[in-house]
Amino acid sequence: MHELAIVEALIEQVGTELDRAEQKGAVKRLEIAVGRLSGVHCDSLRFAFNLLSPGTIAEGAELSIREPSAISRCRQCGTSTEITEMVIDCPLCGSPEIAIEKGRELLLESIDIED
Amino acid sequence: MKLIAAKSILKANDQLAVENRQRFDAAGVFCVNMVGSPGCGKTTLLEALFSHLRGSLRLAVIEGDIAGSIDAERMEALGVPVVQINTEGACHLDANMTASAVAQLDLTDVDLLIIENVGNLVCTAGFDLGEHLRIVVLGATEGDDKAVKYPAIFQGSNALVISKTDMLPYTNFSIPRITADMKRLAPDAPVFQVAALKREGTPKLAEWIAEEKTKR
Numbered sequence: 467m468h469e470l471a472i473v474e475a476l477i478e479q480v481g482t483e484l485d486r487a488e489q490k491g492a493v494k495r496l497e498i499a500v501g502r503l504s505g506v507h508c509d510s511l512r513f514a515f516n517l518l519s520p521g522t523i524a525e526g527a528e529l530s531i532r533e534p535s536a537i538s539r540c541r542q543c544g545t546s547t548e549i550t551e552m553v554i555d556c557p558l559c560g561s562p563e564i565a566i567e568k569g570r571e572l573l574l575e576s577i578d579i580e581d
Numbered sequence: 582m583k584l585i586a587a588k589s590i591l592k593a594n595d596q597l598a599v600e601n602r603q604r605f606d607a608a609g610v611f612c613v614n615m616v617g618s619p620g621c622g623k624t625t626l627l628e629a630l631f632s633h634l635r636g637s638l639r640l641a642v643i644e645g646d647i648a649g650s651i652d653a654e655r656m657e658a659l660g661v662p663v664v665q666i667n668t669e670g671a672c673h674l675d676a677n678m679t680a681s682a683v684a685q686l687d688l689t690d691v692d693l694l695i696i697e698n699v700g701n702l703v704c705t706a707g708f709d710l711g712e713h714l715r716i717v718v719l720g721a722t723e724g725d726d727k728a729v730k731y732p733a734i735f736q737g738s739n740a741l742v743i744s745k746t747d748m749l750p751y752t753n754f755s756i757p758r759i760t761a762d763m764k765r766l767a768p769d770a771p772v773f774q775v776a777a778l779k780r781e782g783t784p785k786l787a788e789w790i791a792e793e794k795t796k797r
Contacts, residue, residue: 468673468704476590483586491582498590505706505733541768552732553762562765566736572591572707577584 469510470518472572477524479574484523493527495578503536503552503569536569594708597676601683601711608688611794612696614710616734617718619700622744622777624652626718626786627695629777631659633787638692638794643682645674645699652697662686673704676711693794706733714739714793721745725755728762736766739793740773742786747776 480493500506508531515529539546540556541563547556549569555562589595605612617623631640641662644652653665664682666674679696686694696712698705717738719727722745728735735741741763743756760772771789775782 468707471671471673471675471704472590472707475593478593479586479588479590482593483584483588487584489582489584503733505703551729552736553729553765555765562761563768564765570733572589574586574588574590576586579582579584581582 469507469514472506473511473514473518476515476574477519477522480577481523483574483577484579489579491579491581493524493577494580495528495530496524497530497532497575497577499532499534499571499573499575501534501536501569501571502550503566504572506572508533532575534568534571537567538564539567540564591707594676597680598709598711601676601680602713604683604688605694605711605713606797608691610688610691610694611790611797612694612710612712612714613790614696614698614712614715615718616698616702616705616715616738617700617744618702618720618723621700621718621720621723623697623700623718624655625777626742626744626775626783627656627697628659629775629780629783630695630787630790631656631661632780633784634693634791638791639690641686641691641694643674643679643686643694643696645678645697647671647699662690668699672699672701673708674698674710675708679710693790702727702731702734706731706737713797714790716740716742718742718744719759721748721752721754725753725759725762728759728766732766735763738767738770740770740786740789741767742773742775744775744777746774746782747779 536549538549542561543559545558642656643664645666650665653663656663664685666678666682715738773786
């Protein structure tokens, strides 16, 4: 459900970025990064974007979603591993002391504007 | 042309949260964001914490609910200053709603502000409200697999409170399992066991919150 709130925030931020860069052209494409452990569902995000973008600055823009992998690092042996769930032991040494390094991103990466 | 933004989508919320925190710090207010499923016992825990802390700290409460003011009335009955936020469908509080609620409180009369978030283990995880501590409450009747199933909320929390521990004999809830899972997600977060209606374990939690306050 909070995908709606996230899309609202995204559209608001696109407006802020365009104002800052003093750009008035139509938005063609938005590139965002949604980490695999961000807790955000990409299909719901697309659905919310189609629902909320008409009538806003982001109307008609293509939403391109990159899904960065989740990476954990073992606090004991230092090994970095790609993971698919958060509650795991280190695959190398078996230690439960792991830190999530990547995969929680929720970023507006770039905006393509019509010239 | 391509405009490179490279900013968090929730930047607007995060900025407002920083402002809320600055406001709390300036007023000497310690703020706790309490999260957990509907029915895990957040309001009962608040009542218990108030009974333990009323002599030493001036408490205020912000109640977040989709509708109604049942929780706010419970706190009001105890004489606690309380502001009710009705999210009208939204599944979590955000920093903006928090700022509006805080504006209705006189912070000079408050030492400890506890925000009871909307009952939800998913959506509340992404939104910083400006709190100093986030405490996640999990009822012993909810199952010991919740940290694995809803990791984000546990990972970002500073303490886990297992509530309704007087029900443990009637469940297959394993304290060692949830403790081990929490350790993986938040190695520094303490785990408390409480039965709030009987005020068991709640004095220790109250003591910990008061101690955390002195560290700020």
